[in-house]
Amino acid sequence: MKKSRFLLIAGIILIIILLMMAYYYYSIQGEENKEKVSVSVIVYGEDTERWENLRRGAEQAAEKISDEGTFVEVNLMTTMSERDAQEQIYLIQREIKRGADALIIASCNYVAVKEYFETIDRSIPVIFVESGIGENSDYQFVSADNYKMGYSLGEEILKKEISKVKIAVIEDGTNRDSLLERKRGLQDALQEKISKIVTWKRSKNEENIQTMLFLQRELTEEAVDVVVALDNTSTEAIVSAVQNLNKDVKIYAIANTEMAIYHLDNKTIESMVVQNEFSMGYIAIEQLMKHSEYADEELKNHVTFIAVDKRRLYLKKNQKLLFPFVK
Known part of the structure; x- marks a missing residue:
């Protein structure tokens, strides 16, 4: 009796193993045939x-x-x-x-x-x-839409700042057409509404130095109230430069990295525009x-962006874009 039971269990186990091997084989074959x-x-x-x-x-x-x-x-x-x-x-x-x-x-x-x-x-x-x-x-x-993102960031600045503030716009990486469009949108939003806007741009002999070091020099040489960064690299670099020099400067940015969102949460960044890269x-x-x-114009409508600050960071409607992998 015990022997028969043993043979039955062994047979069932063997059948299961064979079925698993067959499933694995045909799965592999299916992948290879794709x-x-x-x-x-x-x-x-x-x-x-x-x-x-x-x-x-x-x-x-x-x-x-x-x-x-x-x-x-x-x-x-x-x-x-x-x-x-x-x-x-x-x-x-x-x-x-x-x-x-x-x-x-x-x-x-x-x-x-x-x-x-x-x-x-x-x-x-x-x-x-x-x-x-x-x-x-x-x-x-x-x-x-890069132009609209720049314009939206300008609107964020106008909501929070008075017209007499001095604003520095980081002009770094302008070989990218996205940054040129963001800057154009920003300028159109701020035109005739902010009294003093300057541009921070590298000199030729600074082409190969770290962005943070270039921005530390600018912060040291020119006093401003607000600094605007138009991409991830400039955003993270200006945050580090401001912290290193202990400067009292407000930062507005277009960015979407985890580090940028962290600094938005702790209010090192005042407001930020984030696009849906996922x-x-x-x-x-x-x-x-x-x-x-999608036609070319439709593509701009299907990739969304939001403007967000500390207060709006954890609103339910913003969660999926800001934290797409958190359930």
């Missing part, structure tokens, strides 16, 4: 965490499409410098030669990258995110894979 698409995401700067929302959005869209029959692989690549267009172009050339099926690019220099693409045949789909290659381009650009990555993959067919 059409495979490799998407290289080439961004600027070496800080991969800064692009975490974009990457996760792209990967979630890729996972959804993979479940429907086409296996999409997303590979994020960064550069050593935020300013080196030749390094970014080298990565683009390398990925095309390696056989990438599509490219998603955040351009570090809209002039140089546009000139490069004007010299080559379009052999694979290419879409730009966050920073593109200027107007009159044949390539789609997925981003929130959605940006998601839509870029959908566009490349033809799972959505």
